[in-house]
Amino acid sequence: MKNKRYLIGMACVTSLVFGMSAYAVKPVQTDEPANTDESTCGLTTITLGDGSKYCIGLSSHEGNTWEYSVSEISGKSLSHWNLGIPSCIEHITEHSPEENYDITDGSTGFEGIKWDVNESFTEGRFTITLDGDYPEITILAQAKAGTAENARTGEVKGPDCSVTPDSFTPDSFTPDNVTPDMEVCDYIYAVHDKGLNDSQIVRYHPSTGIEPLGPSREGYDIEGVEITLNGAMDGVMYGAGSDHGQDPGMLYEIDMATGEIIDESKVCNNGLDGISFNPRTNELWGWSETDGLVNLEKGCETVIPPEANFEVEDLSWNNAGDVLYFVYNVGSNPNSNDASKPHGIGKYVSETEVVEWEVCNFEASEIEALEVDEEGNLLVGFHDHGTQLVTVINPETCAVSGGIEVVKYNDIEAIAVCPPEPSEE
DSSP, X not given: OOOSGGGTTGGGTHHHHHOSOOOOOOOOOOSSOOOOOGGGOOSEEEXXXXXXXXXXXXXXXXXXXEEEEEEEEXXXXXXXXXXXXXXXXXXXXXXXXXXXXXXXXXXXXXXXXXEEOOTTOOXXXXXXXXXXXXXXXXXXXXXXXXXXXXXXXXXXXXXXXXXXXXXXXGGGOXXXXXXXXXXXXXXXXXXXXXXXXXXXXXXXXXXXXEEEOSSOEETOOEEEEEEEEOTTOOEEEEEEEOTTSSSTTEEEEEOTXXXXXXXXXXXXXXXXXXXXEOTTTOOEEEEETTTEEEEGGGTSEEEEOOOTTEEEEEXXXXXXXXXXXXXXXXXXXXXXXXXTSOEEXXXXXXXXXXXXXXXXXXXXXXXXXXXXXXXXXXXXXXXXXXXXXXXXXXXXXXXXXXXXXXXXXXOEEEEEOOOOOOOOO
């Protein structure tokens, strides 16, 4: 349903935000006492068989470069540590420190890369630079002091080099299924919730970052946005008015270059929390806190009534038009943004007209925005996340595979991208 331009290398999109420059940091050799307070580790504490403890984990991932922090907490002096990335061995272009480095550990048989440290080591930083920006997954690290039987492993974040990395260049940022002159479709569009009823339309491109489209729209509370294509192949973006805006239940046509509201029409009596075009039927669907799942082509007709304990925030059809995904928050007061309450992803199957509420569950910031990309992944936006524009989630496994970091405009109420050019029959 969505075009490729904005999503090239989405699983490793960090490189588009932070750049591709590499750096190397030598391990810090110090005579100061090691960190003996396990509670301040902040990473992964690996406890060996004899009780010796070490703090190990990913401290930075910028572009192609991954930096790890290692420190001794208590017990024996560390002899060496290993990073379990066997798929990345042939993709390493730089590593620091350059000395005491190996790609095998003959003593433990652990697969990955190995750094030996000297007797005076208490803490340090270690970096690898790869030939691309690979996605971040959970891997194993191993610490060893003494015999091989004393070594133990722990989970850390690291690269997955078994997949194709991002290869974005400005000259290649043109898909094969959209005409090159469709400049408006080069972007991810989103709605930043500046306040209760003053929506800011923004757009994001890897080469320019995030930028506002015109001023904040005072009096409007736009909770959903969706893009369709008319016969001339111009992008047409629609926004939905929620209960907190000046006129709930409105459908706004939004200029994709300026963010200006150029037309509006009343489609529901109550506010809408999200909208999505079905790519198979071209019908516009929405979710209303009062009416539930509605078909806007049939006079805001309720298809599925709202569920008392689930507050749906946004929805999006998959590319086949047979599954409608939605994001929701759970609890007596879902608007509290309580991270201890579950936030999840559900789906409606059109063939059976059945809703499955708990497809994926997360204990994280309140999810408020949803869109489906061309690969079928879910792009989700969080309430007042801090630095995150969108996060990418696989709906089949619920695995988080990447995201886009931004400096501002990070309270995302809605996300929209252009669909691909319709195929000629």
